Every structure is written in C-alpha cells, then in structure tokens.
Amino acid sequence: MQRLKGKTASWEIYSELKARAPLMVRADGRGFKKLLEGCKKPYDIDFARSMAAATVGLFRDSGLSPTLAFTFSDEISVLFLEAPFSGRVEKIDSIVAGFLSGVLSLALGLAVSMDCRAIPICESEAVEYLGERQDETWRNHVFSYGFYMLVGDGLTTTKAMERLRGMREHEIHELVFQRGTNLAKTPAWERRGILVYRRDGQVTEDWELPLLRSEEGRRLLEEIIKAAKAGSKK
Numbered sequence: 695m696q697r698l699k700g701k702t703a704s705w706e707i708y709s710e711l712k713a714r715a716p717l718m719v720r721a722d723g724r725g726f727k728k729l730l731e732g733c734k735k736p737y738d739i740d741f742a743r744s745m746a747a748a749t750v751g752l753f754r755d756s757g758l759s760p761t762l763a764f765t766f767s768d769e770i771s772v773l774f775l776e777a778p779f780s781g782r783v784e785k786i787d788s789i790v791a792g793f794l795s796g797v798l799s800l801a802l803g804l805a806v807s808m809d810c811r812a813i814p815i816c817e818s819e820a821v822e823y824l825g826e827r828q829d830e831t832w833r834n835h836v837f838s839y840g841f842y843m844l845v846g847d848g849l850t851t852t853k854a855m856e857r858l859r860g861m862r863e864h865e866i867h868e869l870v871f872q873r874g875t876n877l878a879k880t881p882a883w884e885r886r887g888i889l890v891y892r893r894d895g896q897v898t899e900d901w902e903l904p905l906l907r908s909e910e911g912r913r914l915l916e917e918i919i920k921a922a923k924a925g926s927k928k
Contacts, residue, residue, distance in 0.1 A: 708783065708784050709782070709784055710782070711782070711783045711784060712777075712780065712781040712782055712783065713777060713781045713783050713786075713812050713814045714777065714781060714814050715774060715775060715776050715777035715781065715814075716773065716774065716775050716814075716815055716816065716817050716820060717773075717774045717777045717781070717786070717812055717813070717814055717815070718771055718772065718773055718774075718812075718813040718814075718815050718820065718823055719771070719772045719774065719786060719787070719790050719810060719811070719812050719813070720769065720770070720771045720772070720810065720811055720813060721769070721770045721771075721772070721790055721791055721794050721808045721809065721810045722768060722769050722808060722809055722810075723767075723768030723769070723806065723807075723808055724806075724807045724808060724809050725806075725807070726768040726806070729802070729804070729806060730768075735838075735842045735845075736838035736839050736841070736842045737838070737881075737884050741802075742883060742888070744798060744801040744802055745765050745768070745770065745798075745888075746765060746888050746890065746899050746901075747797070747801060748770070748794050748797040748798045748801065749763045749765050749770050749772075749794075749888075749890045749899075750890055750897050750899065751793070751797045752770075752772065752790070752793060752794065752797075753890065753892065753897045754897055755793075755797075756789070756790075756793045758774075758778050758789070758790070759774070759776065759778070759926075760772045760773060760774055761773045761774060761775045761891070761918065761919060761922040762889060762890065762891035762915070762918050762919075762922075763889070763890045763891070764824050764827055764828070764887055764888070764889055764890075765887060765888050765890070766827070766828075766830075766831040766834065766883075766887035766888065767831075767834055768808075769827070770794065770808075771823070771824065771827050772790065773820055773824075773919075775817070775919065775922055775923060775926070776926065783812045786810075786812055787810040787811060787812055788810070790810050791807075791808045791809055791810035794808045794810075795807045795808045817919065820915065820919065821906065821912055821915050821916070824906050824915060825906045825907040825911075827887070828886055828887055828903075828905070828906045828907070829907075831885065831886060831887040832885055832886070833863065835877065835880070835884055835885050836863055836866050836867055836870075836877060837858060837866065839866075839870045839875060839877060839880075840858055840861075840866035840869060840870055841854050841855065841858060843869070843870055843873055843875075844857060844858070881901075882901065882902045882903060883901045883902075883903075886903040886904075886905065886906075887903060888900065888901050888903070889903055889914075891918045891922075892921075892922065892925075893921075
C-alpha cells in the first residue's frame, strides 16, 4: 500500500530513523506482573512454553527472517543479520512487538502487550550481548527463588523485597540452598534461558543451553550465525 503524502506526513517523528544490521531487537512484557499472579512460582513451565511458542511463531509466521532468538522470563531478544523494512526502527519495533503481543494473547487467553527496542550491534558483539542476557537470566533465577522462598516463610512481598536488596547474589544462593534447593540443579531453561533458531530448515527450540560465554556456548552461536549467513546466499 502506498504511503499517504501531504502536510501531516511531515508531522511524523522517527518514521525514517534507520538502523544498520546486524540488529538485535528486544521485546519485554508490559504489565506482566499481574498476568503472572496466577502462575506457579517461581517458574511456570506453561508460561515458558507460551513464550517459546511465540518466539517460534516469529520465525514461522511473521514474514520476518530472524537468525536466532533468546528468551527468558517475559523477555525475547531477536538477532537479525539483515535488517527488515530497510532498517526502519519504528517499523521494526512496532511489527515485532505487535506480532508477539498478538500471539501471546491468543496463547494465554487474555490481552497482553509487549514493548520493543532495536539495538544495532556488530556481528562479533552478538555473542557478548546474548551472554549478558543469559547472565541476567541467572540473576533473575537466584532472586526469584529467594523472593518466593521468603514469601513462603510468611514475609510480605514488600518485606521480602527489602531483605533481598540488602543481600549479595551468593548470599541469596546460600539461603535458598539451606532450605533444600540447589539452584545449580534446577531445570536448565530456568537458569540459562531458551534459544530458538533454524537447524536444517526447521525451527528448533533449545531448552538445555550451555553457558553462552563458555567455549561450547560461543561455538553454538557462531555455528548458528554461520549457517544463517550461508543459507541467505543460496
């Protein structure tokens, strides 16, 4: 459809702002705290499956061509080696956020929304970026177990939050361990997130990720990126 021209077209802001590829696009749930009130704590496998399914849908049904995506909690980070919509940031952000919001709304049976931001990176920075998001996955993992353990002990959510703010990560880890939970033995997807990518033409979900900063993790990401680049040349 041809874009409308005229006086009001000049009132649009950021409509022609463009970003170069490679490009990371990160979507986050808006107001998901209330949504998750009825979910199992600290982690709900059904919600995780919904997030993974929405990510898979982005590969299969959005008309976009992401290289890979990493999801944990209510966050999805998507790598594009080639920027869609000629790199128009406003278009990329709105389409990705809108698509994921719609798919999740259908999966969860209620209206939800996600916001989105575009992050231009170098190809060599993609591994570092994903490593940082996986670090955040672990921090979120430790905090969530500590928080809901304290709430289970009878603390209010406010008191539990106040107590955790005064503790270091290893102290929370030890507190949870003393109550019988070894955070190093919880399901890998809780600790390390979920990766979605194409393998041999099929969209794959990896729920047993290595540490992405490790040699194994870096090799995995580099192989996915290499395969995607080779596929785009065919």
